[in-house]
Amino acid sequence: MGAWLLWLIAAGLFTAGEVASLDLVLLMLAGGALGGMGVALLGGAVWLQVAAFVVVSLGLLLVVRPVAKRHLTQRTPEQIDGVEVYVGRTAEVSERVTGTAGQVRMGHDEWSARTQLDGEAYDVGQVVRIVQIEGPIAYVSRA
Numbered sequence: 001m002g003a004w005l006l007w008l009i010a011a012g013l014f015t016a017g018e019v020a021s022l023d024l025v026l027l028m029l030a031g032g033a034l035g036g037m038g039v040a041l042l043g044g045a046v047w048l049q050v051a052a053f054v055v056v057s058l059g060l061l062l063v064v065r066p067v068a069k070r071h072l073t074q075r076t077p078e079q080i081d082g083v084e085v086y087v088g089r090t091a092e093v094s095e096r097v098t099g100t101a102g103q104v105r106m107g108h109d110e111w112s113a114r115t116q117l118d119g120e121a122y123d124v125g126q127v128v129r130i131v132q133i134e135g136p137i138a139y140v141s142r143a
Contacts, residue, residue: 003049007037024065024072031064032057083133090127090143097122097140104128104138111138 014030035056036049044052086106095103097113098121104113115121116131116139128140 002040003046004037004040007033007040007049007053011037024069025061028060028065029057031060086130086133086138089130091130091138091140093122093124093126093128096124097128104130104140106130106138112136113138113140115139116141 011030011033014026014033018024018026018030032053032055036053039049039052089106091104091106091111091113093102093113094105094110095101097104097115099115099118102113102115102122104111113128114137120141122128122140122142127143129143130138131141132139
C-alpha cells in the first residue's frame with residue numbers, strides 16, 4: 001500500500017472526526033494530511049511527508065481556521081433569523097382577521113393571523129403589518 005493512500009485515509013478520518021466535533025481543528029489536520037499525500041505522490045521521503053503535514057496543518061490552523069471560525073460565528077446586530085424576518089412586513093388579508101381567527105397572505109405564503117389588539121378586525125383585501133410571530137400565527141395591526 002502506497003504512502004499516499006495512508007495519507008488519504010488519514011485525511012478522510014480527520015474529516016469524519018470534524019463532522020462530529022465541528023471545531024475546524026480536525027479539518028485543518030485533514031488539509032495537512034493532503035499536503036503529506038501530495039509529497040508522497042511526488043516521491044518524497046517519509047520525513048518530507050511528515051514535514052509537509054506539520055507545515056500545512058500549522059498554516060491552516062494559524063491562518064485559515066481563525067478566519068473561517070469568525071465567518072461562521074460572527075453576526076451583525078441587525079441580522080434577523082428565522083420567521084423574525086417577516087416582522088414589519090405587510091400582508092394582505094385573505095380571510096377576515098379577528099382576535100381569534102383569520103388568514104393573511106405574504107407573497108405566496110398563507111399564514112394564520114390574529115389581531116394584535118382585542119376588538120380589532122380586518123376584512124379581506126386590507127393590507128396589514130406583521131407585528132409579531134408566535135409559532136404558526138402572525139399577529140397583525142393596521143398598516
